[in-house]
């Protein structure tokens with residue numbers, strides 16, 4: 546005697562696969578949509594040579610909340626001219642995880658936790674324990690050397706898990722800019 550399950554499996558199987566593929570596509574689309582850059586995050590004042598950036602920890606669900614403004618692994622790039630003042634208005638919006646901010650040098654290995662910042666004062670404080678949801682701090686520093694840096698969460702494990710975006714200090718740029726880029730592969 547044949548079980549009815551055997552009869553229905555060939556029909557249910559393909560349907561299930563199709564459904565899973567559709568779900569997967571929807572999820573990918575949602576992640577793309579949530580990682581939308583808003584030019585208003587960056588404000589520049591040429592007279593005082595100051596770039597102000599609204600930096601949000603855990604803005605979306607991307608990467609388990611370990612993202613800045615919905616981006617991880619360098620997929621958002623803030624560029625400022627060499628010698629400008631930088632103000633990062635950091636706030637943690639993640640209901641589950643604490644986050645902090647440090648500017649660190651770029652390198653092959655992402656630090657596993659707090660390291661000395663690349664510029665004096667370029668860290669939020671509470672770098673190891675992070676700030677809970679709804680809290681944050683302003684980070685003010687002078688972008689005094691050209692190069693590629695990371696805007697990095699120093700809560701242990703977060704940066705290595707992908708919670709970093711890029712800061713480029715450019716000797717040739719005449720104004721701050723914001724752009725998206727390809728995330729670094731895992």
Ligand SMILES: [Cu+2]
Nearest residue numbers: 644698700703
């Ligand atoms: Cu974090």
